[in-house]
Amino acid sequence: MKPVLWMKSSCTTCRNAKAKLAELGLEVEVRDYFKKPLEAGELEHLLPADPAPMLGTKSPKYKELGLKDRHLSKAEAISLMVQDNNLLKRPILVHPKGTVIGFDAEAYARLVR
Template identity: 25%
Template sequence: MIIYGISSCGSVKKAIAFCKKYNLDYDFIDMREEPVGGEKIDHWLSYVDIDTLFNKRGTKYRTLGLKELDLDDEDKHRWLIEENLLIKRPVIEHNHGVSVGYDEKRYLDLFCDK
């Protein structure tokens, strides 16, 4: 499993703590140090819709004034590529696909034996 995010993000910290608690192997990619490009974003979008991946609640969204621009999906896609901090975190690539955001119940269902 690969966790994409930024090390200072609370949701990313929770996802990493979850993996450690349940002894799950993972790699962490800090998107500030290794930004993701359009190919990776398109891959994620084959599993989740753009509104799931595009973070409208974050600081970067507000500071860029994007709410006032009434972005369509194409605009959101361009912004995700240009500014990775608009990606909702964490993004986790795993055997079952891609998960976005921290959700302990979903993680238990996806990653832990029943």
């Protein structure tokens, strides 16, 4: 299975993550989920039972909905993320050895060892 980097191409952090992966020699399939939004079924497979770590806390929608003080079920999070992909923290690297949420150069390096 080829690793997949879920990202937004206009996001500087996502572009930095992509560059770091290339620097490490890790070939990934890039999925820009703003050009091709994630569907509920994809999110079902991607999100853990507790979706809190996957929420983009810097999203205006996150603040608007007052999600900081709420505990969302996986189903609620999926429903909201289908409506607004900005609620999904980015980038997300899905690798056979594990999933890395957000840009974490050290975690990326551990995946190639």
